[in-house]
Amino acid sequence: NAGVTQTPKFRVLKTGQSMTLLCAQDMNHEYMYWYRQDPGMGLRLIHYSVGEGTTAKGEVPDGYNVSRLKKQNFLLGLESAAPSQTSVYFCASSRDRVTIEAFFGQGTRLTVV
Amino acid sequence: GQNIDQPTEMTATEGAIVQINCTYQTSGFNGLFWYQQHAGEAPTFLSYNVLDGLEEKGRFSSFLSRSKGYSYLLLKELQMKDSASYLCAVRDGGGAGGGNKLTFGTGTQLKVEL
Secondary structure, eight states: OOOEEEEOSEEEEOTTOOEEEEEEESSOOSEEEEEEEETTTEEEEEEEESSTTOOEEOSSOTTOEEEOSSTTEEEEEESSOOGGGOEEEEEEEESSTTOOOOEEOOOEEEEEO | OEEEEOOSEEEEETTOOEEEEEEEEESOOSOEEEEEEOTTSOOEEEEEESSSEEEEETTEEEEEETTTTEEEEEEOSOOGGGOEEEEEEEEOOOOTTOTTOEEEOOOEEEEEEO
8 A cells, every 4th residue: 555655765966967756646546746845935836737647837836847647647857957956845646626635755855966 | 825824833741732823814715734744754634624613633633713814733632752843734726727736834843842
């Protein structure tokens, strides 16, 4: 019963490098979200998806792209990493728009040097 | 948009009761959530209010007043393991493609002492 799994858990990037964070959920959830968490800023929504093949911008989308080609996977891409993107990234999913609970992955700690 | 305020940190004694307040100003409202987050871990769901009043769940209770834009989380019989950050979050009104999004406050770091 894996729930929401994020890979990798840790990563160090050099400025300008690219990478993709993978979020996988095995609960057949429709809704998936990417958040970043920074000290003193709380969790901020980057992008979200309301179903396979759909994505939408959240509060802080600049510098990130996402894709939801399969219902169970939600990918977050950084095309050209910047030090300002150093953060802890959390993926979350929820069953549908009326479901109360959102389930979070364990987080990815990304450092851009 | 959403604006959510909660105290940055609180300290309480083991066995005591603590109340963590949250105020919000929102353009849409479809429920208020409380999450618990231990250091280095993922947030986990604690409680949910969509109607005014008190919801009780064991040692944890949450209250909502929609007219005042106010909620609180009440923790009773505090234990050391309750030391964590407590996140208040508001769900938007949804709407077409609204996404059921959660907007989080910055969290209240609770320290439980002996």
